[in-house]
Amino acid sequence: MTERVPILRIGDVLVVSIQFDLEDQTVLNLQEDLAEQIVARSARGVIIDITALEIVDSFVGRMLATIADVSRMLDARTVVVGMRPAVAITLVELGLSLGGVDTALDLEKGLARLRRSAQAADLA
Amino acid sequence: MSAPWSAGEEPRLLPVAHSSDVVQVRQLIRTLAQECRLSLVDQTKFITAASELARNTLVYGGGGTVRAGKAEKGGRRGVAAVFADEGPGIPDLELAMTDGWTSGGGLGLGLSGTRRLVDEFDLVTEVGVGTTITIVKWAR
Numbered sequence: 001m002t003e004r005v006p007i008l009r010i011g012d013v014l015v016v017s018i019q020f021d022l023e024d025q026t027v028l029n030l031q032e033d034l035a036e037q038i039v040a041r042s043a044r045g046v047i048i049d050i051t052a053l054e055i056v057d058s059f060v061g062r063m064l065a066t067i068a069d070v071s072r073m074l075d076a077r078t079v080v081v082g083m084r085p086a087v088a089i090t091l092v093e094l095g096l097s098l099g100g101v102d103t104a105l106d107l108e109k110g111l112a113r114l115r116r117s118a119q120a121a122d123l124a
Numbered sequence: 125m126s127a128p129w130s131a132g133e134e135p136r137l138l139p140v141a142h143s144s145d146v147v148q149v150r151q152l153i154r155t156l157a158q159e160c161r162l163s164l165v166d167q168t169k170f171i172t173a174a175s176e177l178a179r180n181t182l183v184y185g186g187g188g189t190v191r192a193g194k195a196e197k198g199g200r201r202g203v204a205a206v207f208a209d210e211g212p213g214i215p216d217l218e219l220a221m222t223d224g225w226t227s228g229g230g231l232g233l234g235l236s237g238t239r240r241l242v243d244e245f246d247l248v249t250e251v252g253v254g255t256t257i258t259i260v261k262w263a264r
Binding site: 021022023024025054055056057058059084085086087089090093094095096 | 143144146147150151154164165167168169171172175176179223236237238240241
């Protein structure tokens with residue numbers, strides 16, 4: 001059986017911390033699990049922490065972009081946090097600059113980003 | 125191009141038959157890149173390139189093998205990896221090397237992105253016979 005990445009909840013934010021090198025099937029499972037959990041828990045935000053990831057290849061990069069798009073359609077915002085500098089350089093050189101994906105340097109800044117966008121949405 | 129293996133160093137051979145093998149390839153390449161003292165950015169680039177090619181071997185080549193080991197040429201040291209499959213081959217190599225081109229399935233970013241991550245990139249392919257790709261990254 002393929003491993004599954006645990007999804008935690010803080011208030012109305014889902015938090016995923018990827019702690020091990022993911023097999024492609026695990027990446028696909030995470031995508032589906034997150035979409036389900038956003039709806040089941042009425043989440044307004046998703047944080048994906050990739051601090052522990054030494055590399056992000058095109059498969060994982062696409063997963064991040066897909067989760068960002070899917071969550072937007074389900075009325076939630078996604079922020080990817082903790083990308084290593086070498087990973088950012090490699091992704092850009094590979095040709096995957098993740099234009100549609102919000103990022104923050106760490107979990108705290110990611111949560112702050114989600115709070116700000118929630119406030120902006122409430123004011124609108 | 126045959127891979128410039130270091131004398132006296134036997135390259136390691138890994139199968140690429142299942143998606144968990146791609147994880148094993150990344151781990152082997154990481155170990156080698158660290159042993160060869162590539163910089164952190166160069167390690168990251170080379171492991172990422174290997175991950176892309178291992179997935180290509182699995183998905184497009186129908187599985188195959190990876191040989192990886194320390195490399196040496198003209199006084200330079202580095203790490204090399206050879207991805208080989210006996211799959212359908214690449215009929216239009218020029219198209220396959222076009223930036224951003226991928227033959228569907230939404231996998232990979234084409235080979236051109238991967239090529240940018242390494243110092244040497246050599247591709248031999250024949251329709252109906254298979255594809256062999258050799259990559260090298262030199263320590264600076």
